[in-house]
Amino acid sequence: MHKPYQLAADLDAKLGDPTDPGQLFSYETCAGLDARDEFPAAICEQLDNLGLSAYYVPSQYGGALQNFEDLFQLLRTVARRDLTVAVAHGTAYVDAVPTWIAATPALASRLGAELVRSRLAERRFQGGVGDAVDSSPPKSIGPPVAVASPAGYVLTGTTPAAPRTRGPLTGLLARTGDELAELSMFLVETDRAQLDPPARLHGIRGTDHGSLTWYGTEADLIGTEGSGVELAMKSRQLTWILDAAVSLGGIDQVLRLALGRVIEDTVYDLRLVDLPQVRRRLTEAYADLLAAEAVALVATRSVHLSPNELAVTGPAATVFLRDRADDLIQLAAELTSEEGRVGKALRDHQTAGAVSGATRVLRSLAGQLPLLARSYGHPAPLAAAAALSTDLPDLRPDQLQLLARSGSTLMNGLPAAVAELESLANAGVVSHQLAGSAGVLLSVADDLHCQLSDALDPSIALELARRYSLCFAAAACVQVWLRNYAEHSKDDLWTGAVWLEACLVRLLGLLRVPPAGLAETVQIAYGRLMPAMVQQLRAGQLLSLFPYPLPEESRPVDERSRA
Incomplete structure (x- = not known):
């Protein structure tokens, strides 16, 4: 494993x-x-x-x-x-x-x-925490002010609402000059702050999204004065991993729950799973999960192998995973009429996206579209991030860039990957329908990059950014299969590129472009994928490209149903 x-x-x-x-x-x-x-x-x-x-x-x-x-x-x-x-x-x-x-x-x-050593701040707001400081003036929410002192810096002010009360130390932006633009990053002890009442949230309840107030607290400068905004933007290139994990974990939870219910439930003596429309939607959902997993694999490994491209890789992966999770959690709610776990997951995921700035992530990708258009088509090496056999070097933070000036190696390598699939189709390893669909994807990517340089209208740019994330996801799927199928030759999900063909059909559908072969290709691709999904479910495994047994499936069925 x-x-x-x-x-x-x-x-x-x-x-x-x-x-x-x-x-x-x-x-x-x-x-x-x-x-x-x-x-x-x-x-x-x-x-x-x-x-x-x-x-x-x-x-x-x-x-x-x-x-x-x-x-x-x-x-x-x-x-x-x-x-x-x-x-x-x-x-x-x-x-x-x-x-x-x-x-x-x-x-x-x-x-x-x-x-x-897990020395984490255990103070939580429970009516009255910080009441000793009752003579302070009304708080102004915004960047605190940091003033140089003999010991370093002294921090005074209130941070905006954020879940910053767990770690013993936290990094935050503070003003180090008269201008708002003069922001620097500091490390400060959270247990020396006053905890204000947390905001009541629609989802992720209880995570203490309340403001923190410091009164002359010593703080340590991170980096140099005035580099705070740049450091915050570079940090975002690594913190998206939590957002992506929340999205894929949410998909894992609700899709398994929905599948279990649909396979068991009947309508007029017919199993729901035998209804063509339900089967189609469930198979599409499974394809979404596998595509999301492939994107996450490439993106997280790119942190080490292509850190200079994370300004594009991170947002593209985050946008794709968040959009797929939103849709799949909503689908699970429709299929199960489940207000409990599915309803909670829906609220949690929506609120987490709002708190983490999902729209800002999309805008950051949209803002780089002209740059991506100019770099598209440059020769690219094999996507090493997609090959699980590739050793990962240590992260080099000094290689993080605010803009991916060389574009995306993954997207630039798409023409060579499509040619590789065509060769495998001629050798009988994969179907010609798959190679044809990959060719359709390449045409879509070419057309999209022609539009990127003219994306001046903000609303159009955001839509193009979403389409870019879909093309990025499809390219990730192609590379993950190509670089790893030889090691999984006995796995029904990998043999003949079963999962890849279904994922390409699904992603082309989201791009509103028919695959090669039209209707028959869709039916064949989903028809081949469905048994693999059911097999993983019944074997008690994680629904995944790389499944493993789940602890809840080790209990007797009657005990699980009572739970």
Whole structure:
């Protein structure tokens, strides 16, 4: 088993069966916390004890984070059980990223030691916290002010609402000059702040999205004065991993629930799964999940192999995974009429997107479209990020760029990948329909890049950015299959490119372009994919390109149904 998936499987097994109310990290426990707007402190402590916090810290600073693919799969596993817990615990990683990028080794090691030994801030707002400071003037929400002092800097002010009360130290922007543009990044102790009442959220309830106020608190400068905005933007190129994990984990949870219900339920003595329209929608959903997984694999490995392209890779992956998760969670709600877990997942995912700035991510991708148009067509090496056999080097933060000036290696390598599929079709390894659909994808990508340079209208640019994310996803699927199919020759999902053909058909459909062969290609592709999906479900495995047994499937069926 690929190492990141083995780590995820081990964590899943240690957490126990989520359908068992006797387990701490169970669906029932999370539902109760959600109903009470209560922070999942005990579950977060369990994750700390299992070592998850160590994966928020690079190995050179004493942690276990050697590659970001490991971190993604671990956070995905947490999100598959509960999105709120993933956000509540994962924000300690988000807060630490600026430190890993630009802080001095001594400062980074200090934060790393705190996280590895799981010394996390346990204060939560419970009516009256901070009441001792009752003579302060009304708070002005915005960047705090940092003033130089003999010991470093002194921080005064209130941060906007954000889930910043878990980690012992947090990175934040503060003003270091008279102009608002003079922003710098600081590392400050959260337990020295006053906690104000958290905002009541529609979803991810209990994650303490409340403001923090500092009164003359000492803080350490990260990087240099005035570099805060640039550092925040570069940090975003690494923090999207939490957003993507929340999206894919949400898909994992609701799709399995929907499949289980649909396969069991009947209407007028007919199984729902036997109805053509239902079968089609479920197979499309499974194809969406596999495509999302392929995108996440390429994107997380690109952190190490193509850090200079993360300004495009991160937003493209985030937009695709978020859009697919929104649609699939809504589909699960329609198919199951489930207000409980599915309803919670729907609320959590929508709110997490609003809090993390999903629209800003789309705009950041749209703003680079002209640059992507100019770089498209340049010769590109093989997409090493798609090959699981490729060793990942250490991250080089100094290679992060605000703009992907060389474009996307993945997209620039699409013509060669399509030619490779055509050769495999001629050799009988894959179908000619698949090679034809890949050719259609290449034509769509060519046409799209011709439009990118003229995307001046904001609304048109946003729509083109979404189409770009779909083409990016399709290219990721092609490369993941090409670079790994030889190692999975005995897997029905991989043999003959079953999953790839279905994913291309699905993604071309989302692009509103028919595949090669039209209707028969769609029917054949989905017809071949459906048995693989059902086989994984009945075998008690994670629905995945790389499945592994799930702990909840080890319980007797009658016990799971009662839970």
